[in-house]
Amino acid sequence: MAAAKNLSGLSSIPKLKAKGDALTTEFQYYGAAIRNLAPALTSSKDRTRVLPWINKLFGAEYHVEVLRDKRNRYLAAITVNMINDELSGIFENDPPSGATRDLSTMTVVNAPCAEWEQDTTWSEYISALPENYEEMPCSFHKQDESCEKDQFEMNHQLDIEFWFLLYQIRPYAAMMPCPDARTKVASWIQTLCRLGCTKCGRMKGLRNDYAYALYGYVHDLRIAGPFQDYPPWNYLRSLPDAAKAAAKRHPLTSPCCEEAESFMSAQPTPEEGAFCYIAVTGEFANSNIPLPV
Structure with a gap:
């Protein structure tokens, strides 16, 4: 008291x-x-x-x-x-x-390493990849160009940030109720781990953008945006472009999109009969077109 x-x-x-x-x-x-x-x-x-x-x-x-x-x-x-x-x-x-x-x-007392800093799951995964394993090429430079010119002072910090995000993603991904969603999340993690960004700072930033977005979705035990599809194998576009393309492929009103699946799964199941859900959408009205008389 x-x-x-x-x-x-x-x-x-x-x-x-x-x-x-x-x-x-x-x-x-x-x-x-x-x-x-x-x-x-x-x-x-x-x-x-x-x-x-x-x-x-x-x-x-x-x-x-x-x-x-x-x-x-x-x-x-x-x-x-x-x-x-x-x-x-x-x-x-x-x-x-x-x-x-x-x-x-005064003497600075260094704190002990956090649990996520000691986790070696993904670093062991990357080190176990065969030498001839094909990396996804850099999205910002051509194959004959050097990525070293785009190194930043924060390169090491970007790597640490990426390991931290993967550590956070793993338990939520394991709890996702949809097996297909879990498989897609695992595929995205593997793809982000094999990006050819050992030297390019811009590519590391793009990798972390995807990791942040993926963490935001799996935290809610769902996937959305570009993560509704399996990751590409040859080229990783910018996150805004990938999100726009995913919105066209998976509109919210489509009964096959992940958002609709999540919505339907959360609805009660009737003992008798059935519920009918209708999604209504349309293009924005063009004010220049005169209304019919």
Whole structure:
């Protein structure tokens, strides 16, 4: 009860009007985040311990110009701790009565690898492919062109992002009720894994676009858009173009499309008789054509 009572003081965190500078914007963001995150901390000990830090960092002395950057760095660190639902490092103790330490002089404690970072399912799958296995060629360069010129600083980050998405997709794909949909998802994953994007950063971005879209659909235990068909073998077009082509092949009013199948599967089965569902559509009316008299 004491912790809950003290947490009510979070409403006193000031809501300042933006002055147009980055430090003020950051401060407002961290204030809004802390108001939501602090009461949600699982440990009552952490909920109690975070209050002295909040009171200190939101004190008037940290609104002076020379301390605003230092204040925001502390707020960023404590916000990340609360997102992780655990106060660690310097926040394990109460704040000092005097000046706070300079964060740049403190040792950074590296967090252990997450479970998805240790998962080797797809990396083992790719390494097990035979040497003569044909990769899907780059969609942005011809075969006689080099993809190395389109390397980006974020290339490694794009690969990490892709492994994370595959880790997220796998359990949802296994729970999909339709066997045909599960097969198509598996085919798409295999295709994305065999893209010839070991050097081309643009191709890695396209691969991740497809992975993000696929994850969004399998999270709802369904497939839609270009994933209603099996993946191509020779060329992967841009995601917007693939979505437009899929919309023409699988209109929502078609009784054979995945959306219609999902809708019908969710409807109750009558004990007697039958339900009739009618989909009505049409082209947009042309206002230049006069109506019949």
